[in-house]
Amino acid sequence: MINTLAYGLTIGGILYIISVGLSLTFGTMRIVNFAHALIYTVGAYALIAALPFLGGYFVPATVLAVLAAVPLSYVIERYIIRRLYGASIDYAIIATYAVLLIGVDITKWIWGATPIPLSDPVNQYLNIFGVSLPVYRLIIIALSLLVFLALEIFLRRTMVGKIVVAGLEDREAVSSLGINVEKYFCLIFVIGSCLAAFGGVLYSPITTVHPYMGFQVLLLSFAVVLVGGLGSMRGTFISAFVLGMVMAVTGRFWGPAAETMVFVVMAVVLIIKPIDV
């Protein structure tokens, strides 16, 4: 029971870290960004590439992997996403999906298609009520809460954050205040992408790193964003943990249905509360 709970919270935490970037870009720019999954994958591979150079230390390698997302996402925003503002939503899907496919092939070309396992960087266990839990997973849960708090402070307390909150509601109204929205969108895109890379890094010791790891997560992240409600950062937070629990509990009874159940929940939520984009 405690195991299931901890597993659900871990999945929820990682899902939150990955999805919140998607939620920010989807909410402000109204762009469905499939390239998010590429950044997630690149984050994991950047970690693997960085580890040998840093004597196997996980934390500095993580920092490097997250920073690697900055130039990559900047280029994607500047040269692809920026051309799609105001265009129909399917253009964005096609263009960013193309970026994902090309990127995944480049990843395969560099690192090969063989899955790479990573060992638990902490490798310690904590006994809670007689159940031994990997400390690494508890750290993930704590980090996801930290990301949530940091984003809340950023959005509520800073001027840039307030512009973003306003942009989530109505970006045309923001530019009618004489504010260059695109500049802030770029920043949001880069922050969101860094979080995707961070999510990729955190998840890789739990699963294996392979070129297609982004596809599966992408769909789950979209489910999180849609269930959480378009443009709602707190909604994304709650929805990530709820869907993480849904996966953990379903998986406990019947493994293969774990992910399917997430989309069942999403479908029910969309039927009750449809979204118009």
Next chain:
Amino acid sequence: MASSVILETKGLSKSFGDFTAVEMVDYSICEGESAGIIGPNGAGKSTFFNLLTGMFPPSKGMIRFMGSDITDQASFKRVSLGLVRTFQLVSVFNSLTVLDNLVLAAVPFNSQFTRMSRFMLGSAHRDEVLSLCEESLIRAGLEQKRWSLTSELSYGEKRMLEIAMALLLNPKVLLLDEPLAGLSEFEISDVLSIINSLREQLTLVIIEHKISRLVGIVERLSVMHQGQIIAEGLPDQVLCDPTVRRVYWGADDQACET
């Protein structure tokens, strides 16, 4: 009356596919003038405003503001030049407080953002911006609600807030898109008195559906129909124009008598 033209369009057109929303509009307004634009629903009034503020590019034609061609200029830059608008559906940020809405309008983000970014943690600019916001809170009658979430305001209060935000942007020309739509009689008189007080200070262009509301406020009236300006002149003359009366048949037939 002989003051200079501040905003003008030449042959301004906008088509969406086969539909022409605005067709060859030549419009101009002089500094300090107050003008109204009326027309039935779908006449192209709001599209005309959207073209002026750069929400989308025109299919043809040009826009000149204070002597320079702004046809291709980004919409946020037009605002910094002094071309400011409000929206038909009131557009304020519901998830921010009333004060934060005003702050977003009062901070000149584009001019000195690096210095202004300190504003988030407190600086000399903070007091300057907050005192500007305080003034406009009082002017809009919202000083009791400064910490309220904007979503808790009534529609009329939101309209007052939107106008207050527009004024914080230091407009030279203020475009008001149906500022009275959806308001109660009581709220209408509040908004009208604000608009009246603005006539002295800046150039106003007001879109309105109810013709009678504009009489006594605007010095000049233009009528749009099917994307074109079909009549222009003093309000009384325009309202008695036979073409205008035909377009408005049934919609506001008593207009000539008022």
